[in-house]
Amino acid sequence: MRAIALVDLDDTLFQTLRKCPPDVPQERLVPLGFARDGSPLSYATPRQIAMIEWLSGTAWLVPVTARSRDALMRAHIPFTAAIAAHGGVILCEDGAPDPDWHAHVSARAAADGSILHNLRDRIALEAEERRADLRVRVLDEEGVGLYVLAKHEETDENVLHATVDAVLDEVPAGWTVHRNGNNVAIMPPWLGKQHAVAALLPRLRAAHPDAPVIGIGDSLTDAPYMALCDYAMMPRGSQLARAALEPLL
CATH class of the missing domain: 3.40.50.1000 (HAD superfamily/HAD-like)
Known part of the structure; x- marks a missing residue:
């Protein structure tokens, strides 16, 4: 078996x-x-x-x-x-x-595309203001935007998490903020x-x-x-x- x-x-x-x-x-x-x-x-x-x-x-x-x-x-x-x-x-x-x-x-992603890109831009702006070397992008598959991923280029997890924390109030209710080392993923509830x-x-x-x-x-x-x-x-x-x-x- x-x-x-x-x-x-x-x-x-x-x-x-x-x-x-x-x-x-x-x-x-x-x-x-x-x-x-x-x-x-x-x-x-x-x-x-x-x-x-x-x-x-x-x-x-x-x-x-x-x-x-x-x-x-x-x-x-x-x-x-x-x-x-x-x-x-x-x-x-x-x-x-x-x-x-x-x-x-x-079908589920169609309604959340603008939210994903706004969150990406907001985290990128916060990183720029803090002079934090972050890479922030919307991860997509087959042209469908799925979630926002943020990483620190020099693997400074403390700076990464502090930068994301500064914009948490803009993450919609029900969304998941998943932290695992030098990766922070912000995901809609259907993902x-x-x-x-x-x-x-x-x-x-x-x-x-x-x-x-x-x-x-x-x-x-x-x-x-x-x-x-x-x-x-x-x-x-x-x-x-x-x-x-x-x-x-």
Whole structure:
């Protein structure tokens, strides 16, 4: 019996070199995520490689990632189907976007385009006034604007978060502000990994009705889709583990 594994990628199955455990020699790290020019960006430890091999051999592996479709394709991870862009994209087994989900997301996004661009411009202006070296953009897939992403070019997370905090009063009610290291994503309420999982999971269960579904993730925004699964796993020391487990210790 094989399981269905819905798995986050970054900081779950691999991470940037800066986030790799200090006790693992660099020569033992395996590059799995790559830039457009082919240079390595993300690395897996031996234990993460063992986890990937175990999942690949015992489960239908379905990445559930904040990565864009393009960035997902540059990660050397096998998949049966996939969810990308914080749930804005569902990919079929051949890597093509699911047309029904694309139509659904496009219809929901049509009303929020101006809000996304206004938030982008407001954060960029705040960064300019603070002389903060931020890169702020609206992430889109197939021409559909999905969410605002802000990063600090020199990975100064304190400056990044302080700059975003200064404009929080302009974020509409019900929107999500997701912080994970040097990434801040501001997302409308219709966007989220859990919405795409809720759409895809019935199809996976219909194809494999007796397969247990395992949700694996590291961040607070992974928890809603993991709650739709039969079982849940999280890396030790992750954002989600700290929130869920440390209060119990």
